[in-house]
Amino acid sequence: MNLVxxxxxxxxxxxxxxxxxxxxxxxxxxxYVVNKEVDDVLKHESERINFNLKENQVFPSSxxxxxxxxxxxxxxxxxxxxxxxxxxxxxxxLIPYRMYEFKALIDSQKMKITxxxxxxxxxELIVWLFVTTTLVILLLVTGLFFINxxxxxxxxxPFFENLxxxxxxxxxxxxLVNLEPSNISxxxxxxxxxxxxxxxxxxxxxxxxxxxxxxxxEIQTPLAIIRNKMVLLLExxxxxxxxxxxxxxxxxxxxxxxxxSKSLTLISRIENQEFTRLDSVxxxxxxxxxxxxxxxxxxxxxxxxxxxxxxxxxxxxQVLANILFTNLIxxxxxxxxxxxxxxxxxxxxxxxxxxxxxxxxxxxTQLFKRFxxxxxxxxxxxxxxxxxxxxxxxxxxxxxxxxxxxxxxxxLYFNS
Amino acid sequence: xxxxxxxDNIELLKDIKNFLEEQGNVCEIATDYKSxxxxxxxxxxxxxxxDITLPDGTGLDIIKEVKKENIDxxxxxxxxxxAVGDKVNGLExxxxxxxxxxxxxxxxxxxxxxLYRRKAYKGSKEVIFNEIKISPDNHEVFINDRLMTLTKKxxxxxxxxxxxxxxxxxxxxxxxxxxxxxxxxxxxxxxxYTHLANxxxxxTKFGGKDYIKSIYSVGYKFSE
Numbered sequence: 001m002n003l004v005x006x007x008x009x010x011x012x013x014x015x016x017x018x019x020x021x022x023x024x025x026x027x028x029x030x031x032y033v034v035n036k037e038v039d040d041v042l043k044h045e046s047e048r049i050n051f052n053l054k055e056n057q058v059f060p061s062s063x064x065x066x067x068x069x070x071x072x073x074x075x076x077x078x079x080x081x082x083x084x085x086x087x088x089x090x091x092x093x094l095i096p097y098r099m100y101e102f103k104a105l106i107d108s109q110k111m112k113i114t115x116x117x118x119x120x121x122x123x124e125l126i127v128w129l130f131v132t133t134t135l136v137i138l139l140l141v142t143g144l145f146f147i148n149x150x151x152x153x154x155x156x157x158p159f160f161e162n163l164x165x166x167x168x169x170x171x172x173x174x175x176l177v178n179l180e181p182s183n184i185s186x187x188x189x190x191x192x193x194x195x196x197x198x199x200x201x202x203x204x205x206x207x208x209x210x211x212x213x214x215x216x217x218e219i220q221t222p223l224a225i226i227r228n229k230m231v232l233l234l235e236x237x238x239x240x241x242x243x244x245x246x247x248x249x250x251x252x253x254x255x256x257x258x259x260x261s262k263s264l265t266l267i268s269r270i271e272n273q274e275f276t277r278l279d280s281v282x283x284x285x286x287x288x289x290x291x292x293x294x295x296x297x298x299x300x301x302x303x304x305x306x307x308x309x310x311x312x313x314x315x316x317x318q319v320l321a322n323i324l325f326t327n328l329i330x331x332x333x334x335x336x337x338x339x340x341x342x343x344x345x346x347x348x349x350x351x352x353x354x355x356x357x358x359x360x361x362x363x364x365t366q367l368f369k370r371f372x373x374x375x376x377x378x379x380x381x382x383x384x385x386x387x388x389x390x391x392x393x394x395x396x397x398x399x400x401x402x403x404x405x406x407x408x409x410x411x412l413y414f415n416s
Numbered sequence: 417x418x419x420x421x422x423x424d425n426i427e428l429l430k431d432i433k434n435f436l437e438e439q440g441n442v443c444e445i446a447t448d449y450k451s452x453x454x455x456x457x458x459x460x461x462x463x464x465x466x467d468i469t470l471p472d473g474t475g476l477d478i479i480k481e482v483k484k485e486n487i488d489x490x491x492x493x494x495x496x497x498x499a500v501g502d503k504v505n506g507l508e509x510x511x512x513x514x515x516x517x518x519x520x521x522x523x524x525x526x527x528x529x530x531l532y533r534r535k536a537y538k539g540s541k542e543v544i545f546n547e548i549k550i551s552p553d554n555h556e557v558f559i560n561d562r563l564m565t566l567t568k569k570x571x572x573x574x575x576x577x578x579x580x581x582x583x584x585x586x587x588x589x590x591x592x593x594x595x596x597x598x599x600x601x602x603x604x605x606x607x608x609y610t611h612l613a614n615x616x617x618x619x620t621k622f623g624g625k626d627y628i629k630s631i632y633s634v635g636y637k638f639s640e
Contacts, residue, residue, distance in 0.1 A: 220496035221425045224518030228431040231521070234634055235584045248634050255588045258518050293595070296569045300607050334603065 004152040011144055015137050022137075026129045035098065038117045039081050042100035045115055046079075050104055059106055066099065066116040070109050077103035077112045086116070095119075158182040162191065169198070171205050172271050209268065216265040219257070226254045263383040266323070270390040275317040284309040284346055286321050290329050291344075302339045309346045314414055316395050324391045327384040328353055328410055335408070351412040359403050417462040417532055418442045422452040422478065423494065424470050432465065435521040435583075436528070449473030456482055461489050462536070463528055466511070468495040468502060476505060483510040490531040494519065520589035526579040545578050546640075547624050559622035569594055570615050573608070577628065577638035586635035612636065 001009070045064045052060040059068075066086075071077065079102050085094035096119040104111050158180035165177050177198060179191040230251040233239065239247065269275070287309060291298075298305055314321070332342050332355035340356035392399045398413040419436055423429045424447050436443045444459075446452035449472045456464060456478055464482065466475040479491055493506045496517040503514045512535075513527050533541050533552065543550040549558040555571050557564050566574070576593050577585065591604040616626050629637045 217496050220517040221428055225425070225427045225431060227518055228428070228435075228521055231584055231586060232431075234586075234631065244632055244634075248632070251586065251634070252588070262516070296567050296611070297603070297607055300610060301603065 003156075004148055007148055008145055011141060011148075015141055019133065019137060022133050023126070023129055026133065027126055030125060030129070034119070035081075038098045038119065039100070042081070042098065042115045042117055046100060046102045046113070049113065050102075053104055053106060057107075062115070064115040064117060066097075066114040068104075068106070068111050068113045071103070071112045073110060075110070075112070077101055083119070084116075155184060158184075159187055159190075162187075162194075166194070171201060172273070176202075209272070212264070212268055216261045216268075219261050223254055223258045223261070227251060227258070230254065260383070263387060267383070267387055267390050270320070270387070270394055273394075275320050275394070277317045278315045279318045279321075280313045281316055281318050281321045282311055282313050283321065283325070283351065284311045286318075286325050287329070287344065287346060287351075290322070290326050294329065294333055297333055298342070301333065301336060303333065303336055304339075304341050306341075306343045308344070310348065312346060312348050312414075314395075320391050320394075324388055325351070327388050328412070331355075331384060331410075332357075332408070341407075349413060349415070351414075352409065354407050354409045356406060357408050359406060359408070417528075417536075418444070418460070419463045419465060419528065420444050420446065420452070420455055420459075420461045421465040422446045422456075422470070422475060423465070423467040424448065425467075431521065432524065435525065438583075439525060447471075449475075449478065453478055453481060456489075457485055457487070460487075462532055463490045463492065465492050465494060465524070465528075468493060468506070476502075476509060479506065479509050479511055488535075490528075490535045492524070492527055492531065494524070520586070520592060522576070522580040522583055522585050522589050523593055525583075526576055526593065529579045543575070543578055545581060545627075548574075548578065548619075548627075550575055550578055559619060559624040562622055564618055564622050566615070566618070567611075570611055570618075573611060574615060577636070580638065581627075582637065582639045584631050584635050584637050589635070 042064065045062055049060055049062060052058055079100070082099045082101075084097050084099050086097050087093070088095045097116045098119050100115045100117075102113055102115075104113050159182070161180045165179065169177050177195075179195060182188055182191065230247055233247045234244070234251070287307075291305070291307065328351075329342075329344070332344075332353050335357040336342065336355050337357065341354075342356075343352075343354040345352045388399060391397075392412065396415070400411045400413070402409050419441050421429060421432050421436070421443060423432065423445075426447065429445050429447065433443045433445055444455060444461075446455055447470075449470045452466075452470070452475075453473075464478075466478055468475040475493065475495075479493075482489060482491070491511040492513040492515060493503075493511045494515045494517060495502055495506075506514055512531050515524060515527065529543075530552065533543075543552065547560045549561070550556070551558070552575060555568070557566055557571060557574060572594055573590065576590065587605045587608055590608050594608075595604065612628055616628055620626055627638050627640065629639065631637050
């Protein structure tokens, strides 16, 4: 839910609660004011009558008099207001009235005089109150809605522009994000903080990258020396069985380290966009060469291979294309049973390789991560698919994996 | 042949020098740009082994100078950088081959021999070891002058062995020679084992001696 919808939602909730409150409050307030007014009128009338009686000894005529009843000397008459209903013949129904009783002396006879004043029809009042309040609220809501919409469009414009810029931000790319300035201080503050944050992240990323590159670079020469010395040790021939195993283990681990380092360097170099060449690579030729190179391995594993290639040219780096397809085909050979199948298809849209093999328990998404191996027992490092993923990301290829009926299928779409 | 090795890491330099001298080469060394440049320009060598990163300069400049002086020498770059850009640059300015550190000395040796053969004999020279004769350009192997048909990988193996005779070749070095970098073949050792067995059988069938010896479980040696 975006900000403006959310704001409007809360406005609406607020008004829904406010509405009956307003109607109720209005009702009681108006009733109070009207009653007070009526009471004042009646009080005033009673005083006029009393005055006339005292000064002129005349009982004045009044429209308000309901009745005047002579009462006993001791009958107490309190000055009080009452609400009552009186039947009016013209309307054929009960009409609400306000009544006021007071005592007066007419010809030394004590009288209880009752005054009446018709009251407003409260039902009607409520209806009208409801209508007017609703109208006011509707006007307020629509007004606020449009103002909100306008503010959202106009004042938040730089915010949304910056948002889209930040969405497209890629730390591995060299270009920096220039945030739109704004005259709203909160947005300016946000821009300042985000810029500072980006610079910090960029610096950290750069440092980390350099560190990685230096490590994998500097490690190579010592590794070469370790390997050479180990071979010399193995060649010296006067090793005991136990020592031999140690030396062999060191040698193998040094080899593994070297391979890891080489693969990681390759990944980081792909990430650094160091492969900028765009050769027009004929993928079918690349695949033919790779299959040629592995032909004997395929025979050795007694694999049945079906290859259907349509020539297709793709703009990419020749070296990377070679690595990518070598990895894919090699995996199909490697993770296969003796006497298994491989099927390779290539057309304009996609490259597809299907092979028999043990179905691994790894989630598909995990498969492309570094050091993730389908089968822990093999000596593979689990970097092949991570490298492939990087290459595909770089050229916008899409690499999908699925398995069916004990077959692995990797599909590579060239233009996704 | 006479080889100049330019490398700033003394240990690695010693390893290379020892290995190449044991192969019967004359090997000189240089550890920095200045001395390397002096030697390369003044003395005649068959092969230069050049490390790109040197304390006081880059190996690429040495190659440029050598090429500018029109000195006829085979050049192999050894670099830890493994950058394709470097490789392309190096080969463009006139280097003949490129090896990424860490490399196997046997691989370096095989590359040096192949390069020397190409340069000195224009590729026509055959490699001969007792009754075995290898013609690298035609990918042919003769035993007692009888042509022996081999698969491509079998040829690569025997060629690699003969180039590195009397040295221990680890399985890893052989695998990398056969399939190159960036390929980790899970079954490669079994593959090598089987192909070596086939190769032995073929050679003995043609009346050759079995020169391939298994060294513990780590690798093989091709020797008398």
